[in-house]
Amino acid sequence: MNLKFETELANGYTSNSQIARVLTESWVKQNSYCPNCGEKPLNEFENNRPVADFHCLKCSEEFELKSKSGKFSNTITDGAYDTMIQRITSDTNPNFFFLTYSKDLTVDNFLIIPKQFFTPEIIIKRKPLSETARRAGWTGCNIDISKVSELG
Template identity: 30%
Template sequence: MSEKIALGNWGEELVAKKARCPKCKNAKTLKKLTQNFKCADLICDFCGFVAQVKTSSTNDINTLPNSILGAAWGPQKERMDAGIYTSLFVVLRSKSDKNYSIFFLPSELQVPEMFVAREPLSGNAKRAGWQGFLIDTTLVADRFVRLI
């Protein structure tokens, strides 16, 4: 397992363990979805709320990075075109110790401009043509809520 995948799994498990469901407010009801589930990582097994989790290693857990790597642009764009946005947890883990923070951005406070398509992978790449995206947090930084 790569370091990035391990970090992402850790962030998803942390949110499932520490955060209450933003919709129904129940504790311990957020569960991990299967790996590679498109545009979502957690589901509340009580009310059905879904969320995406992005985890980043940083020197400052108190400040959101200006951008965060998203995943596949195709599914994200299809959902956005249909008016569907997924709430977002951002987990920041300190590079120097075991401290962390969790930020939350509900789907209704997101804007299409915060999702920026990246260039498709070159023809020589292992997954040639695959296209990811970035999440530009600067456009909505004041809309995030710090949970932990």
């Protein structure tokens, strides 16, 4: 397994978040497999699909990737609260991949939390953005992984 990112894939990107997305999603596609059935490779969903980055053609499991430079803390920043709650309570709720990487763009940790351990209780609603914000009223969420059962 290669632990280094293919940095040339990020050529042309200037946003750090877009660079991280391109590099981490590429790494997962090249180095992971479906933990449910063993199928390799996983297939990517189109960009900007809510709470879904990959899926398995064989067993139809879905996966959301969360990545971060450095170590994960107990709380992981995520996107829109309502979207997350809708997805994790749906019939097609995703499993979660968590990936951390170092400043030298090497993968440090890659873990999987199965979908049955993602419940609304671990999703923390953030305060809505202020009236003066570009996206006024938008409400994000955090994932409190300390509330995930030890079995997960």
